[in-house]
Amino acid sequence: MATTENAVVRTGKTPVDPSDVVLELTDVVQTFAAKGTRIHAVNGVSLKIARGETVGLVGESGSGKTTVGRTALRLYTPTSGSIVFEGDDVSRARGGRLRRLLRRRSAMVFQNPSTSLNGYMRLGEILREPLDIHQVGTPADRRKAVDEILDRIGLGAAYAQRYPHELSGGQRQRVGIARALMLDPSLIVADEPTASLDVSVQAQIVNLLEDIQAERGLAYLFITHDLALVRRISHRIAVMYLGRIVELGTSEDLFTRPQHPYTASLASMELEPEHRIVPEGELPSPANPPTGCAFHQRCPIARPQCATDRPELKETTNPVSGQPHAFACHFPGELTIAAASHTQHVVPAPLPLVPAPAAN
DSSP, X not given: OOOGGGOOOXXXXXXXXXXXXXEEEEXXXXXXXXXXXXXXXXXXXXXXXXXXXXEEEEOOTTSSHHHHHHHHXXXXXXXXXXXXXXXXXXXXXXXXXXHHHTGGGEEEEOSOHXXXXXXXSOHHHXXXXXXXXXXXXXXXXXXXXXXXXXXXXXXXXXXXXXXGGGSOHHHHHHHHHHHHHTTOOSEEEEESTTTTSOHHHHHHHXXXXXHHHHHHTOEEEEEOSOHHHHHHHOSEEEEEETTEEEEEEEHHHHHHSOOSHHHHHHHHTTSOGGGOOOOSSOOOOTTSOOSSSTTTTTOTTOOHHHHHOOOOOEEEEOTTTOOEEEEOOSSTTOSOEEOSSTTOEEOOOOOOOOOOOOOO
């Protein structure tokens, strides 16, 4: 197992082929009925994740991040829109077809391993359960697979006889990761997987996830509030606000050249308090979203147009990095962010609306 001496999150990102798409969401909408009203949790989200890619999903609590992740795995059936997984439309798949096309090839790592692991089962039983359900291999094959995965995550085969309560929080999350890997998925949705762990243990878990991604070519949708962490590990980051993606680009572009005022405010949280841009008020209710740009009521550069016309997510090519960059703002790049130095400021200039090259 990794020690605290080397518990530093590594920053290298393996290059990916953007055309090798594992998951594609197109105009996904997810609403829920609650006390006579409709909760607009997700409002037209489109997103692609390639094999071997980590896409970070950030935003305030209530922005719809977890709902996107659970809908992508069809834990919720989308109200509208499409979910294409490894080339197959699974938006309305049910029963055996859903299990064959999606359930066996995707998995989720939950935030709290203390509640996501069955406390009445030994670790060996927890890890063997997916293999039993899908009838993978012989009983001997399954026992061998459990021993191998326990070795891979740094615990060892002897832990198969232990119960979750006998482990530390970091060890339990390792088991949660191991359970997600048992059916050899191509996609993992990680929902705040380090939020309940100490800082040194967080780094160990993230390094484990990155190592496994490099070995297996996994695609990750990494949902988190930890901006420093998501910046380091993500190839691209999608910023959500009130059920919509308001900006999408490489981690470097989003933190150094943010175009949406909400992204600028998030990026500024890494700076000293006097340089931070803190939006006034609270996130509006998803039961009664505002007209126009959902952020206009809290935006320091909002104009009358922002209250009436909802900006669409426009994809451009960032002229500095040459990478695709999308944003939904009528006045992109106008919000100034103070840089880490007290004597230097970064003013993200508006990006020209030059369409990105079409995907082959």
